[in-house]
Amino acid sequence: MIKLLKTPAFLHPRYWLTWFGLLVFRVVVMLPHTARTGVGEALGALTWHLARRRRQIVEVNLQLCFPEKSAEELAQLTKKTFKSGGISMIETGLAWLRGPDSILERVEFEGLDELREAHAKGKGVILMGMHLSTLDICGAALGCHVPFDVMYRRNKNLMLEAVMTNGREQNFPEAIERNDIRRVIQNLKSGHIVWYGPDQDYGRRNAIFSPFFGVSAATITATSRIAKITGSPVVSFSHFRHAETGKYSVRISRTLENFPSDSEENDVQRINQLIEAAVMKAPEQYWWFHRRFKTRPNENDDVYSRK
Numbered sequence: 414m415i416k417l418l419k420t421p422a423f424l425h426p427r428y429w430l431t432w433f434g435l436l437v438f439r440v441v442v443m444l445p446h447t448a449r450t451g452v453g454e455a456l457g458a459l460t461w462h463l464a465r466r467r468r469q470i471v472e473v474n475l476q477l478c479f480p481e482k483s484a485e486e487l488a489q490l491t492k493k494t495f496k497s498g499g500i501s502m503i504e505t506g507l508a509w510l511r512g513p514d515s516i517l518e519r520v521e522f523e524g525l526d527e528l529r530e531a532h533a534k535g536k537g538v539i540l541m542g543m544h545l546s547t548l549d550i551c552g553a554a555l556g557c558h559v560p561f562d563v564m565y566r567r568n569k570n571l572m573l574e575a576v577m578t579n580g581r582e583q584n585f586p587e588a589i590e591r592n593d594i595r596r597v598i599q600n601l602k603s604g605h606i607v608w609y610g611p612d613q614d615y616g617r618r619n620a621i622f623s624p625f626f627g628v629s630a631a632t633i634t635a636t637s638r639i640a641k642i643t644g645s646p647v648v649s650f651s652h653f654r655h656a657e658t659g660k661y662s663v664r665i666s667r668t669l670e671n672f673p674s675d676s677e678e679n680d681v682q683r684i685n686q687l688i689e690a691a692v693m694k695a696p697e698q699y700w701w702f703h704r705r706f707k708t709r710p711n712e713n714d715d716v717y718s719r720k
Contacts, residue, residue, distance in 0.1 A: 468495070517554055538606040542650045565581065587600065632684065
Protein backbone atom coordinates (compact mmCIF):
# COMPACT_ATOMS: atom_id res chain seq x y z
CA MET A 414 0.00 0.00 0.00
CA ILE A 415 2.92 2.32 0.77
CA LYS A 416 4.31 1.80 -2.74
CA LEU A 417 0.94 2.72 -4.23
CA LEU A 418 0.85 5.98 -2.26
CA LYS A 419 4.19 6.91 -3.82
CA THR A 420 2.64 6.70 -7.31
CA PRO A 421 0.87 10.04 -7.92
CA ALA A 422 -1.23 8.66 -10.78
CA PHE A 423 -3.02 6.30 -8.37
CA LEU A 424 -4.32 9.27 -6.35
CA HIS A 425 -6.55 10.24 -9.27
CA PRO A 426 -10.32 10.02 -8.52
CA ARG A 427 -10.69 7.18 -11.04
CA TYR A 428 -8.86 4.95 -8.53
CA TRP A 429 -10.78 5.98 -5.41
CA LEU A 430 -13.14 3.00 -5.65
CA THR A 431 -10.15 0.69 -6.08
CA TRP A 432 -8.56 2.25 -2.99
CA PHE A 433 -11.74 1.62 -1.02
CA GLY A 434 -11.84 -2.00 -2.16
CA LEU A 435 -8.20 -2.56 -1.25
CA LEU A 436 -8.69 -1.06 2.20
CA VAL A 437 -11.70 -3.31 2.81
CA PHE A 438 -9.70 -6.34 1.64
CA ARG A 439 -6.80 -5.31 3.89
CA VAL A 440 -9.15 -5.46 6.87
CA VAL A 441 -10.88 -8.69 5.82
CA VAL A 442 -7.66 -10.67 5.24
CA MET A 443 -6.62 -9.92 8.83
CA LEU A 444 -9.72 -11.69 10.15
CA PRO A 445 -9.66 -15.30 11.42
CA HIS A 446 -10.13 -18.02 8.80
CA THR A 447 -13.80 -18.72 9.57
CA ALA A 448 -14.71 -15.03 9.43
CA ARG A 449 -12.82 -14.56 6.13
CA THR A 450 -14.68 -17.51 4.65
CA GLY A 451 -18.01 -16.07 5.79
CA VAL A 452 -17.24 -12.74 4.18
CA GLY A 453 -16.25 -14.53 0.97
CA GLU A 454 -19.50 -16.50 0.87
CA ALA A 455 -21.49 -13.31 1.42
CA LEU A 456 -19.54 -11.59 -1.35
CA GLY A 457 -20.25 -14.50 -3.69
CA ALA A 458 -23.96 -14.48 -2.84
CA LEU A 459 -24.11 -10.74 -3.52
CA THR A 460 -22.33 -11.22 -6.84
CA TRP A 461 -24.85 -13.92 -7.78
CA HIS A 462 -27.62 -11.34 -7.35
CA LEU A 463 -25.87 -8.45 -9.12
CA ALA A 464 -23.75 -10.02 -11.90
CA ARG A 465 -26.57 -11.34 -14.07
CA ARG A 466 -24.50 -11.71 -17.23
CA ARG A 467 -21.80 -13.66 -15.40
CA ARG A 468 -24.49 -15.78 -13.77
CA GLN A 469 -25.89 -16.62 -17.19
CA ILE A 470 -22.44 -17.75 -18.37
CA VAL A 471 -22.08 -20.05 -15.34
CA GLU A 472 -25.56 -21.44 -15.91
CA VAL A 473 -24.83 -22.23 -19.56
CA ASN A 474 -21.52 -23.91 -18.71
CA LEU A 475 -23.13 -26.09 -16.05
CA GLN A 476 -26.10 -27.00 -18.24
CA LEU A 477 -23.74 -28.11 -21.00
CA CYS A 478 -21.37 -30.05 -18.77
CA PHE A 479 -23.94 -31.64 -16.44
CA PRO A 480 -27.00 -32.40 -18.60
CA GLU A 481 -27.99 -35.20 -16.22
CA LYS A 482 -28.66 -32.75 -13.36
CA SER A 483 -32.12 -31.37 -12.69
CA ALA A 484 -32.90 -27.66 -12.93
CA GLU A 485 -32.93 -27.47 -9.12
CA GLU A 486 -29.55 -29.19 -8.83
CA LEU A 487 -28.03 -26.85 -11.42
CA ALA A 488 -29.43 -23.81 -9.62
CA GLN A 489 -27.86 -24.97 -6.36
CA LEU A 490 -24.54 -25.68 -8.05
CA THR A 491 -24.60 -22.19 -9.60
CA LYS A 492 -25.06 -20.59 -6.18
CA LYS A 493 -22.29 -22.75 -4.71
CA THR A 494 -20.00 -21.74 -7.58
CA PHE A 495 -20.56 -18.06 -6.81
CA LYS A 496 -19.95 -18.58 -3.10
CA SER A 497 -16.73 -20.42 -3.91
CA GLY A 498 -15.77 -17.58 -6.24
CA GLY A 499 -16.38 -15.06 -3.45
CA ILE A 500 -14.17 -17.03 -1.07
CA SER A 501 -11.57 -17.18 -3.85
CA MET A 502 -11.47 -13.38 -4.05
CA ILE A 503 -10.72 -13.21 -0.33
CA GLU A 504 -8.08 -15.94 -0.66
CA THR A 505 -6.46 -14.06 -3.54
CA GLY A 506 -6.35 -10.92 -1.40
CA LEU A 507 -4.77 -13.02 1.34
CA ALA A 508 -2.07 -14.26 -1.06
CA TRP A 509 -1.32 -10.74 -2.35
CA LEU A 510 -1.64 -8.69 0.85
CA ARG A 511 -0.46 -11.08 3.59
CA GLY A 512 1.31 -13.86 1.74
CA PRO A 513 0.94 -17.64 1.99
CA ASP A 514 2.65 -17.94 5.39
CA SER A 515 -0.69 -17.09 6.98
CA ILE A 516 -2.31 -20.32 5.73
CA LEU A 517 0.59 -22.76 5.28
CA GLU A 518 -0.40 -24.73 8.40
CA ARG A 519 -3.76 -25.38 6.74
CA VAL A 520 -2.32 -26.82 3.51
CA GLU A 521 -1.70 -30.53 3.00
CA PHE A 522 0.63 -31.46 0.13
CA GLU A 523 0.70 -34.62 -1.94
CA GLY A 524 3.33 -35.28 -4.59
CA LEU A 525 6.05 -32.79 -3.63
CA ASP A 526 8.67 -35.51 -4.03
CA GLU A 527 7.41 -36.34 -7.51
CA LEU A 528 7.72 -32.68 -8.50
CA ARG A 529 11.23 -32.44 -7.06
CA GLU A 530 12.27 -35.63 -8.83
CA ALA A 531 10.97 -34.35 -12.15
CA HIS A 532 12.80 -31.05 -11.59
CA ALA A 533 16.03 -32.87 -10.75
CA LYS A 534 16.21 -34.17 -14.34
CA GLY A 535 17.37 -30.69 -15.34
CA LYS A 536 14.95 -30.11 -18.22
CA GLY A 537 12.51 -27.88 -16.41
CA VAL A 538 8.98 -28.99 -15.58
CA ILE A 539 5.62 -28.02 -17.07
CA LEU A 540 3.29 -27.70 -14.10
CA MET A 541 0.04 -28.29 -15.97
CA GLY A 542 -2.60 -26.43 -13.97
CA MET A 543 -6.26 -25.56 -14.18
CA HIS A 544 -8.44 -22.68 -13.07
CA LEU A 545 -9.78 -23.96 -9.79
CA SER A 546 -10.87 -21.21 -7.41
CA THR A 547 -8.04 -21.91 -4.93
CA LEU A 548 -5.37 -21.27 -7.57
CA ASP A 549 -3.83 -18.10 -6.11
CA ILE A 550 -3.65 -19.14 -2.48
CA CYS A 551 -2.62 -22.77 -3.10
CA GLY A 552 -0.20 -21.75 -5.84
CA ALA A 553 1.50 -19.34 -3.44
CA ALA A 554 1.60 -22.08 -0.77
CA LEU A 555 3.21 -24.54 -3.19
CA GLY A 556 5.76 -21.89 -4.13
CA CYS A 557 6.96 -21.82 -0.52
CA HIS A 558 8.13 -25.43 -0.95
CA VAL A 559 9.03 -25.61 -4.64
CA PRO A 560 9.52 -22.27 -6.44
CA PHE A 561 7.97 -22.01 -9.90
CA ASP A 562 7.16 -19.41 -12.53
CA VAL A 563 3.58 -18.43 -13.26
CA MET A 564 1.70 -17.06 -16.24
CA TYR A 565 -0.73 -14.17 -16.02
CA ARG A 566 -3.03 -11.88 -17.95
CA ARG A 567 -2.46 -8.16 -17.50
CA ASN A 568 -5.26 -6.30 -15.66
CA LYS A 569 -6.72 -3.20 -17.33
CA ASN A 570 -6.86 -1.41 -13.97
CA LEU A 571 -3.26 -0.21 -13.58
CA MET A 572 -3.53 0.09 -9.81
CA LEU A 573 -4.80 -3.47 -9.42
CA GLU A 574 -2.09 -4.61 -11.82
CA ALA A 575 0.50 -2.98 -9.56
CA VAL A 576 -0.90 -4.82 -6.53
CA MET A 577 -0.96 -8.12 -8.44
CA THR A 578 2.57 -7.59 -9.73
CA ASN A 579 3.80 -6.96 -6.20
CA GLY A 580 2.08 -10.14 -5.03
CA ARG A 581 3.58 -12.21 -7.85
CA GLU A 582 7.06 -10.84 -7.14
CA GLN A 583 6.71 -11.86 -3.48
CA ASN A 584 5.39 -15.36 -4.18
CA PHE A 585 7.06 -16.50 -7.42
CA PRO A 586 10.48 -16.23 -9.11
CA GLU A 587 9.00 -14.86 -12.35
CA ALA A 588 5.63 -14.00 -13.88
CA ILE A 589 5.26 -14.46 -17.63
CA GLU A 590 2.53 -12.77 -19.66
CA ARG A 591 0.26 -15.46 -21.07
CA ASN A 592 1.08 -14.82 -24.75
CA ASP A 593 4.85 -14.93 -24.22
CA ILE A 594 5.37 -18.58 -25.15
CA ARG A 595 8.96 -17.82 -26.18
CA ARG A 596 9.74 -16.84 -22.59
CA VAL A 597 8.08 -20.02 -21.30
CA ILE A 598 10.32 -22.11 -23.54
CA GLN A 599 13.43 -20.15 -22.51
CA ASN A 600 12.68 -20.62 -18.81
CA LEU A 601 11.98 -24.33 -19.20
CA LYS A 602 15.25 -24.81 -21.09
CA SER A 603 16.95 -22.98 -18.23
CA GLY A 604 15.57 -25.58 -15.82
CA HIS A 605 12.62 -23.63 -14.36
CA ILE A 606 9.30 -25.09 -13.30
CA VAL A 607 6.56 -23.18 -15.16
CA TRP A 608 2.83 -23.26 -14.41
CA TYR A 609 0.72 -23.47 -17.56
CA GLY A 610 -3.09 -23.58 -17.67
CA PRO A 611 -4.53 -24.97 -20.93
CA ASP A 612 -8.19 -24.98 -19.84
CA GLN A 613 -9.40 -21.68 -21.28
CA ASP A 614 -10.74 -20.79 -24.71
CA TYR A 615 -8.07 -18.88 -26.66
CA GLY A 616 -9.82 -19.12 -30.02
CA ARG A 617 -9.23 -21.32 -33.05
CA ARG A 618 -5.56 -20.59 -33.55
CA ASN A 619 -3.34 -23.46 -32.34
CA ALA A 620 -6.36 -25.26 -30.92
CA ILE A 621 -8.11 -28.56 -31.54
CA PHE A 622 -11.76 -29.25 -30.79
CA SER A 623 -11.81 -31.94 -28.13
CA PRO A 624 -14.52 -33.13 -25.71
CA PHE A 625 -14.67 -31.40 -22.34
CA PHE A 626 -17.44 -32.97 -20.26
CA GLY A 627 -18.78 -34.28 -23.55
CA VAL A 628 -18.92 -30.84 -25.17
CA SER A 629 -16.63 -29.98 -28.09
CA ALA A 630 -14.20 -27.34 -26.75
CA ALA A 631 -11.38 -25.46 -28.48
CA THR A 632 -8.38 -26.82 -26.57
CA ILE A 633 -4.97 -25.26 -27.04
CA THR A 634 -2.21 -27.61 -28.22
CA ALA A 635 0.63 -25.63 -26.63
CA THR A 636 1.19 -28.03 -23.73
CA SER A 637 2.31 -30.92 -25.92
CA ARG A 638 4.12 -28.63 -28.38
CA ILE A 639 6.13 -26.97 -25.62
CA ALA A 640 6.93 -30.36 -24.09
CA LYS A 641 8.22 -31.59 -27.47
CA ILE A 642 10.41 -28.52 -27.98
CA THR A 643 11.92 -28.50 -24.49
CA GLY A 644 11.82 -32.16 -23.48
CA SER A 645 10.35 -31.01 -20.17
CA PRO A 646 8.37 -33.54 -18.13
CA VAL A 647 4.73 -32.67 -17.46
CA VAL A 648 2.93 -33.06 -14.13
CA SER A 649 -0.59 -31.96 -13.27
CA PHE A 650 -1.37 -29.61 -10.38
CA SER A 651 -4.75 -29.52 -8.64
CA HIS A 652 -5.85 -27.94 -5.37
CA PHE A 653 -8.99 -27.84 -3.25
CA ARG A 654 -10.63 -26.13 -0.30
CA HIS A 655 -12.24 -28.32 2.38
CA ALA A 656 -14.99 -26.43 4.16
CA GLU A 657 -15.56 -29.11 6.78
CA THR A 658 -11.97 -28.98 8.08
CA GLY A 659 -10.87 -25.48 7.07
CA LYS A 660 -7.90 -27.01 5.28
CA TYR A 661 -6.60 -27.03 1.70
CA SER A 662 -5.08 -29.87 -0.30
CA VAL A 663 -2.48 -29.53 -3.05
CA ARG A 664 -1.95 -32.52 -5.33
CA ILE A 665 0.91 -33.04 -7.77
CA SER A 666 0.63 -36.01 -10.11
CA ARG A 667 3.45 -38.27 -11.20
CA THR A 668 5.11 -37.33 -14.48
CA LEU A 669 2.69 -38.04 -17.30
CA GLU A 670 3.84 -41.09 -19.22
CA ASN A 671 3.94 -41.10 -23.02
CA PHE A 672 3.33 -37.36 -23.10
CA PRO A 673 3.62 -35.78 -25.52
CA SER A 674 2.53 -38.53 -27.89
CA ASP A 675 2.66 -38.52 -31.67
CA SER A 676 -0.95 -37.26 -31.77
CA GLU A 677 -1.93 -33.75 -30.66
CA GLU A 678 -5.56 -34.88 -30.72
CA ASN A 679 -4.81 -37.57 -28.15
CA ASP A 680 -2.75 -35.16 -26.07
CA VAL A 681 -5.44 -32.47 -25.77
CA GLN A 682 -8.06 -35.11 -25.03
CA ARG A 683 -5.87 -36.49 -22.27
CA ILE A 684 -5.42 -33.02 -20.79
CA ASN A 685 -9.17 -32.41 -20.82
CA GLN A 686 -9.75 -35.74 -19.11
CA LEU A 687 -7.25 -34.87 -16.37
CA ILE A 688 -8.97 -31.55 -15.79
CA GLU A 689 -12.41 -33.20 -15.76
CA ALA A 690 -11.25 -35.68 -13.11
CA ALA A 691 -10.03 -32.83 -10.90
CA VAL A 692 -13.17 -30.75 -11.41
CA MET A 693 -15.40 -33.67 -10.42
CA LYS A 694 -13.80 -33.73 -6.96
CA ALA A 695 -15.39 -30.33 -6.24
CA PRO A 696 -17.40 -29.00 -9.22
CA GLU A 697 -18.34 -25.76 -7.45
CA GLN A 698 -14.64 -24.88 -7.10
CA TYR A 699 -13.99 -24.73 -10.84
CA TRP A 700 -13.90 -21.28 -12.46
CA TRP A 701 -17.08 -21.67 -14.54
CA PHE A 702 -17.19 -17.88 -14.96
CA HIS A 703 -15.13 -18.11 -18.15
CA ARG A 704 -16.79 -18.68 -21.51
CA ARG A 705 -15.12 -22.04 -22.01
CA PHE A 706 -17.22 -22.81 -25.09
CA LYS A 707 -17.24 -19.43 -26.84
CA THR A 708 -15.37 -20.84 -29.88
CA ARG A 709 -17.58 -23.35 -31.65
CA PRO A 710 -16.98 -25.74 -34.58
CA ASN A 711 -19.82 -23.85 -36.28
CA GLU A 712 -18.77 -20.19 -36.15
CA ASN A 713 -22.39 -19.04 -36.10
CA ASP A 714 -23.19 -21.04 -32.95
CA ASP A 715 -23.11 -18.85 -29.83
CA VAL A 716 -24.10 -20.84 -26.77
CA TYR A 717 -23.84 -17.75 -24.56
CA SER A 718 -26.21 -15.52 -26.53
CA ARG A 719 -29.10 -14.15 -24.52
CA LYS A 720 -32.36 -15.87 -25.38
